[in-house]
Amino acid sequence: MTSKVEYKGDLRCESTHIRSQQIILTDAPPDNHGRGEAFSxxxxxxxxxxxxxxxxxxxxxxxxxxxxxxxxxxxxxxxxxxxxxxxxxxxxxxxxxxxxxxxxxxxxxxxxxxxxxxxxxxxxxxxxxxxxxxx
CATH class of the missing domain: 3.30.300.20 (K homology (KH) domain)
Known part of the structure; x- marks a missing residue:
């Protein structure tokens, strides 16, 4: 397994790289109902x-x-x-x-x-x- 991706609500996901435990957050962009506070x-x-x-x-x-x-x-x-x-x-x-x-x-x-x-x-x-x- 490479990563675990969890839907956090409000169109945000948290992706965890299994080996390193580094986390990437994603948001839907503002032009697609999101906050745009992180990478889409x-x-x-x-x-x-x-x-x-x-x-x-x-x-x-x-x-x-x-x-x-x-x-x-x-x-x-x-x-x-x-x-x-x-x-x-x-x-x-x-x-x-x-x-x-x-x-x-x-x-x-x-x-x-x-x-x-x-x-x-x-x-x-x-x-x-x-x-x-x-x-």
Missing amino acids: PTDLLSTSLATCMLTIMGIAAGEKENLLKGAYAEVTKVMASAPRRVSEIHLKVYLPEQYPVDDRPRLEQAGRNCPVAKSLHPDIMQDIEFYWTLK
């Missing part, structure tokens, strides 16, 4: 793409993994209606400029092919931009 489930879906990409890029970097410290992604999701679903995920991935230029395409490819990216339905547009500008 669709926020987590979109954020999972970014965390998976950065993790896989760290693995792919191997001995150069330390050079990626401080990298981050900004995540924007776009919702569609009828049916209500995530239709687009936009990521801006910011990476350290000191990372070797000749190895960047390989890392970008590794990120684009992370397990979450490959698990999302093909109808969900993944708009990913890489910026090797962090000092």
